[in-house]
Amino acid sequence: MRSLRRGLTPLLLLVPGGGWLVAFFVVPMAFMLLISLQQGTFDTGYRLTWNFSIYPEVITQYWELYLRSALYAVITTAITLAVGYPVAYTIAFRGGRLKNALLLIVVLPFFVSFVIRTLNWRMILSDNGMVFGLLKDLGLLEPNFHFLATPASVIFGLTYNFLPFMILPLYVALEKIDRRLIEAATDLYASRAQAFWRVTFVLSLPGVVAGSLLTFIPAVGDFITAEVIGAGNPQVFMVGNIIQRKFLDSLDYPAAAALSFVLVGLVMALVTVYTRSVGSERLAG
């Protein structure tokens, strides 16, 4: 009797949640694929014609947006890593009894809605706002200087919003490191820099990889930052902006669906390349 229950119980536990994921994730992905192969207009209706040529079409038309999205997301990931690593390191190695408190302080701002935070940055960084307005009044900046709607401003916004996704996994990886290994390195006459790069950093690589993926993936698909801090400037649009507009404004469903799948492909390709290269580096080092 016990073996029968063993056979049935996991199924009963898995079916409701698994079914939900199939119904509202797997099935929708299949429908998005079908819709990408349809042709027509919103008014006359879309019909499935297995129009695979939509894929080369959207890629030739929008390759620049994919390139820009990937570029912004890679730069954002690099900056969050460079800025987040010292912070995670300080909290993990020097935090003492304040570790948990410091970690909670890092995430506290992110309990306020993403949209509200981004909107407030737009106000802070506006042309005559509290930062640049002041610098202009002091004569330190050109009167017609502007930061919003530039590529740097979008990268700035992405960096701010995804910093905790980098800091938390880095902290987890650094916190786990056995301090005796670092001591052993210095005992063996490694300089502090050598001990850091050849022991601490290598051991924290899982956190670097996790943090990079957690930053890169949401960043590459983001459209709020380019819409708000990028002030809707088409010159700084990312591919998410076009997908969102085509789905919700121009109702061009097939192109929007095809653009989404190309984005999925791009993310998968870049993530594979990245994890492979880090993996081989670790084997070599």
Add this chain to the structure above:
Amino acid sequence: MTAPATASRGPALRARLGSLALPLFTGLLLLFLFAPIGVMIGFSFNDPAGRQNITWQGFTLRNYVDVWGRSEITNAMTTSLGVATISTIVATTLGTMIGLALTRYEFRGRWIMNLLIFIPMTAPEIILGAALLTLWISFGVERGFMTILAAHVMFNISFVVVTVRARLAGMNRSLEEAGMDLYANGRTTFWKVTFPLIFPGILSAALLAFALSIDDYVITVFSAGRVETFPLWVYGASRLGIPPEVNVLGTLIFLVAFAFIGVQLWAQRRQGRSAGPAPVTLVGR
């Protein structure tokens, strides 16, 4: 300072400066993280001349009274709280069941389940939202409260599974075995031993789900139709400037999170040094 003195004192001074550099950098970064929060709180007390609310005009508490009188805000808040509450309950239940099945039972096809949980968590949000939209379009489902709910349960399940599974994996199985040895049947053992032990994990999973749900814009916008959740209302109302009501509600949300985290830290301190690892699971992504 003479040259020999610099030579001998230089390294020590540099080491001291070096040891200060990291905490200083961390402190500055924390300030940076709180910058838009500070501005939000400040401008929630602003008395704007027009609807723009870009420059400081004068102190008022009126915004905190007015906010409750505007039906579109209270409606959006009610919708958000409703979606967050229901989706948290459903996703926590379904996710906990999957977590139990994955840690307590052997079954074939485990990798499919793992993939089904992993992919929605790592895909860019815009993809999840867009795919759901194609499902609603294909079946002619009218978008509203129920479609938002289906979407939120979907993206929350994975986070619940990961959080609960971490707790289950770290659990001491001998306690359950002791229960069985003392003639408790499977059900009694589960409710009297297993469930109380994993409850903290379930609770932090539920809190994470609630936080993700109440803040979501990207996935929601594709499933919302004409219904507005709080982030959707904020975005729509802030095209030109941020109305003070947005900052008022943002400030209130921040205070709730602040109080919550304060209580958590206080509870940890009371528990003393047995306080286990940092509550990273609570903030997750």
